[in-house]
Amino acid sequence: MQIIEQLFQRHRDKTTLGLLVILSLILLIIPQRAKFGMAKVALNGLFLPVDRVTHFVEDFREMREENRRLKRIAASLLLERERLAQFREERERLRRLADFKEEQFLKLVPCEVIGRNLDRYQTMLVIDKGARDSLRVRMPVLSYRGYVGRIIEVFGNSSWVQLICSRNNPVSCIDKRSRVVGILEWMHHSYFELKNVGIVEDVAIGDTLITSGFGGVVPKGFPVAVVSKVTHAIDGLSLRVEAKSYIKFRSLEEVFVVIDEIPWNQAIFYDMEDSLSVFGSARKNALYAR
Amino acid sequence: MRVSVLVIIAFVCLFLQVVALRKLSIGEISPDFALLLCSFFALYKGTIRGSLIGFVVGLFQDLFNPAFLGLNALTKTLIGYAFGHVGAKTVPERTLFLSAVFFLAALGHDFVYLIFFTALDMGNFIKMLFNVAIPSAVYTAVAGIVLHKLMLFINARMVRSVGQES
Numbered sequence: 001m002q003i004i005e006q007l008f009q010r011h012r013d014k015t016t017l018g019l020l021v022i023l024s025l026i027l028l029i030i031p032q033r034a035k036f037g038m039a040k041v042a043l044n045g046l047f048l049p050v051d052r053v054t055h056f057v058e059d060f061r062e063m064r065e066e067n068r069r070l071k072r073i074a075a076s077l078l079l080e081r082e083r084l085a086q087f088r089e090e091r092e093r094l095r096r097l098a099d100f101k102e103e104q105f106l107k108l109v110p111c112e113v114i115g116r117n118l119d120r121y122q123t124m125l126v127i128d129k130g131a132r133d134s135l136r137v138r139m140p141v142l143s144y145r146g147y148v149g150r151i152i153e154v155f156g157n158s159s160w161v162q163l164i165c166s167r168n169n170p171v172s173c174i175d176k177r178s179r180v181v182g183i184l185e186w187m188h189h190s191y192f193e194l195k196n197v198g199i200v201e202d203v204a205i206g207d208t209l210i211t212s213g214f215g216g217v218v219p220k221g222f223p224v225a226v227v228s229k230v231t232h233a234i235d236g237l238s239l240r241v242e243a244k245s246y247i248k249f250r251s252l253e254e255v256f257v258v259i260d261e262i263p264w265n266q267a268i269f270y271d272m273e274d275s276l277s278v279f280g281s282a283r284k285n286a287l288y289a290r
Numbered sequence: 291m292r293v294s295v296l297v298i299i300a301f302v303c304l305f306l307q308v309v310a311l312r313k314l315s316i317g318e319i320s321p322d323f324a325l326l327l328c329s330f331f332a333l334y335k336g337t338i339r340g341s342l343i344g345f346v347v348g349l350f351q352d353l354f355n356p357a358f359l360g361l362n363a364l365t366k367t368l369i370g371y372a373f374g375h376v377g378a379k380t381v382p383e384r385t386l387f388l389s390a391v392f393f394l395a396a397l398g399h400d401f402v403y404l405i406f407f408t409a410l411d412m413g414n415f416i417k418m419l420f421n422v423a424i425p426s427a428v429y430t431a432v433a434g435i436v437l438h439k440l441m442l443f444i445n446a447r448m449v450r451s452v453g454q455e456s
Binding site: 012013016017020021023024025026027028030032035036038039040042043054115116117121123124126162166167168187188189250251 | 318
């Protein structure tokens with residue numbers, strides 16, 4: 001203790017630097033669980049309200065334009081939905097005839113991105129749904145364009161999502177065309193590497209990599225990346241497969257958390273007929289007459 | 291430099307880092323206002339305050355990415371200390387000198403950061419160094435000069451108004 005006191009008196013700046021560096025290194029080497037616990041305590045309730053206010057103001061501006069765009073999309077989707085409903089019935093009938101396993105439909109919770117890590121290497125997101133919305137750790141998170149990551153920490157009203165563009169979040173993938181399986185690991189920016197692919201396997205540039213569903217955490221069939229480069233690895237036994245994701249991880253604003261699976265034929269579609277029934281027949285007729 | 295000016299600049303830097311960083315980014319390239327904040331404190335207030343501010347600001351950033359908790363704190367502490375020495379030996383008013391210092395600080399910061407972040411995977415390390423770190427360092431240097439000019443302007447106005455009152 002005396003030595004530290006003497007050091008502090010003689011070399012105040014160097015001692016301060018030494019102590020801070022040691023403290024930083026301790027923080028770096030402590031177990032991940034403890035790191036997340038500390039960050040959770042510090043952040044919970046402190047930054048979330050500020051971020052919500054900021055997003056509320058931004059959202060308000062964009063809402064009108066988005067509303068107009070969504071109305072157009074809804075109109076075309078309604079027509080498509082009718083066709084799909086017929087296909088679904090036909091498909092189920094054929095699957096039953098072929099004695100296939102009943103397929104599942106995903107139950108998604110739409111979430112808004114309310115925060116992200118503040119440095120330029122984006123690996124985490126904060127979303128606005130948490131334990132109160134039935135979210136749990138390890139649940140998969142999707143965007144409009146495919147799989148983006150999984151939940152690693154759940155709070156009451158928010159959760160942290162570890163993106164796949166992080167070294168500690170590899171995902172099992174399958175080549176959509178040739179069904180070759182590998183582990184997709186992030187390299188840099190939007191680039192990934194599909195590992196454990198043998199030299200005789202059929203993987204080509206332009207192939208889409210989708211989630212394999214192995215392990216039961218990530219649902220099967222979600223696009224993750226597209227193969228951009230295939231070369232022979234240095235070991236001479238495997239292929240070095242590079243893939244590029246088309247998801248813009250830095251600008252994700254809405255994501256979907258898969259909270260459950262429900263039987264395909266019980267999945268509820270939005271039905272215009274149902275929603276109109278509350279208005280009575282006069283309104284319904286007026287809408288159809290347009 | 292007045293402490294109140296540094297506090298104003300601290301708020302400006304924090305606002306830019308937390309709220310406006312996404313809008314100021316060009317793809318993956320973005321300035322590091324947190325680094326500039328600890329650089330300003332170190333330049334004008336010495337090594338101890340510089341490294342302390344660097345540690346606190348870095349830790350604040352790390353809270354949003356707990357997987358690398360301590361990494362920004364470490365790099366910004368070192369930058370704060372180094373800038374404190376630079377500030378003690380020179381008068382940091384020349385634009386060219388200052389921009390070079392900001393550039394080297396941002397590059398040095400990213401160099402240490404990427405060593406840990408890429409787990410010494412040399413291929414990724416070099417790619418990220420050239421594609422992200424160097425352009426971001428240039429951007430940070432430019433942003434640093436603008437903020438420094440703003441800081442000098444506010445300081446001059448404050449000194450003038452205090453002089454008139456007395």
